[in-house]
Amino acid sequence: MATQSAIKWGIAPIGWRNDDIPEIGKNNNLQQILSDIVVAKFEGTEVGGFFPEPEVLNKELKLRNLRIAGKWFSSYIIRDGIEQALRDFTEHCAYLKAVNADVAVVSEQTYSVQGTDKNVFKEKPEFTGAEWKRLCEGLNTLGEAANKYGLKLVYHHHMGTGVQTKEEVDRLMAGTNPKLVHLLYDTGHIFVSDGDYLSLLEAHIERIAHVHFKDVRPEVLDDCRAEGKSFLQSFLAGMFTVPGDGLIDFVEVYSFLIQNDYQGWIVIEAEQDPEVANPLEYALIARGYLDSCVLKAFTK
Numbered sequence: 001m002a003t004q005s006a007i008k009w010g011i012a013p014i015g016w017r018n019d020d021i022p023e024i025g026k027n028n029n030l031q032q033i034l035s036d037i038v039v040a041k042f043e044g045t046e047v048g049g050f051f052p053e054p055e056v057l058n059k060e061l062k063l064r065n066l067r068i069a070g071k072w073f074s075s076y077i078i079r080d081g082i083e084q085a086l087r088d089f090t091e092h093c094a095y096l097k098a099v100n101a102d103v104a105v106v107s108e109q110t111y112s113v114q115g116t117d118k119n120v121f122k123e124k125p126e127f128t129g130a131e132w133k134r135l136c137e138g139l140n141t142l143g144e145a146a147n148k149y150g151l152k153l154v155y156h157h158h159m160g161t162g163v164q165t166k167e168e169v170d171r172l173m174a175g176t177n178p179k180l181v182h183l184l185y186d187t188g189h190i191f192v193s194d195g196d197y198l199s200l201l202e203a204h205i206e207r208i209a210h211v212h213f214k215d216v217r218p219e220v221l222d223d224c225r226a227e228g229k230s231f232l233q234s235f236l237a238g239m240f241t242v243p244g245d246g247l248i249d250f251v252e253v254y255s256f257l258i259q260n261d262y263q264g265w266i267v268i269e270a271e272q273d274p275e276v277a278n279p280l281e282y283a284l285i286a287r288g289y290l291d292s293c294v295l296k297a298f299t300k
């Protein structure tokens with residue numbers, strides 16, 4: 001069993017500002033967000049699209065004793081081919097190395113409806129056999145590049161994309177090299193997709209190298225599904241929230257991770273409209289729940 005100290009806790013800037021809708025939360029600047037993260041007692045964060053060049057970011061991090069876990073990368077391996085994806089990804093890895101990150105978060109966005117107004121519950125893309133082959137080979141190539149930079153490529157299954165359901169993650173894991181391609185387990189995305197968050201965790205625990213703790217408000221999810229909302233409309237409506245505020249049992253998830261020697265980051269990631277859900281308030285709700293329920297269950 002892993003010790004709790006093998007886990008690093010972070011919170012993503014997505015509650016303050018969101019790369020999927022860059023207009024929202026624009027008044028929250030980097031310094032403010034990083035200071036809020038310190039107030040809520042997290043050790044680090046992920047890089048948002050608005051974060052500055054490494055020298056500037058590193059200084060702000062050092063002032064607050066914070067670390068960077070990783071950064072999202074939208075790959076277009078199927079659309080653009082492996083060579084183009086590798087060029088873009090190599091630049092991404094160089095940035096991550098310069099900010100001393102651990103993982104590169106990759107999500108294939110070819111045909112994705114994530115940023116569109118399509119019904120995210122019904123209009124996700126499906127890849128053909130040839131596209132799956134191209135994707136898996138491409139990810140192995142990107143994973144090799146990540147390793148050269150001392151990073152792990154962690155694949156993010158995501159609503160509205162071709163790798164969304166457990167079955168699709170199974171296929172991706174079976175088609176890629178475990179030394180090169182790891183899995184990012186996101187509780188919120190898999191629950192919204194499949195109505196179950198434990199099966200994916202149990203099936204792929206050996207491949208999981210990064211975790212997003214995202215909670216779901218079930219009544220909002222039901223409404224969004226019934227109304228055929230897009231991904232962006234759904235999170236603006238409050239489909240996601242921080243752990244402790246929705247229906248996912250994170251004690252169960254955390255216990256399984258610890259019992260199976262998970263080592264790495266767990267990042268709280270709850271996109272909401274920052275005008276509606278005060279980001280620091282929600283970071284503190286997450287902190288309260290972690291301390292009083294999740295971590296307490298393991299502290300004698």
Ligand SMILES: O=C1C[C@@H](O)[C@H](O)[C@@H](O)C1=O
Pocket residue numbers: 019020072156186189212269271
């Ligand atoms: O990890 C994530 C990054 C975001 O850009 C994405 O849309 C969000 O839902 C997520 O889980």
Ligand SMILES: [Co+2]
Pocket residue numbers: 156186212269
């Ligand atoms: Co996520």
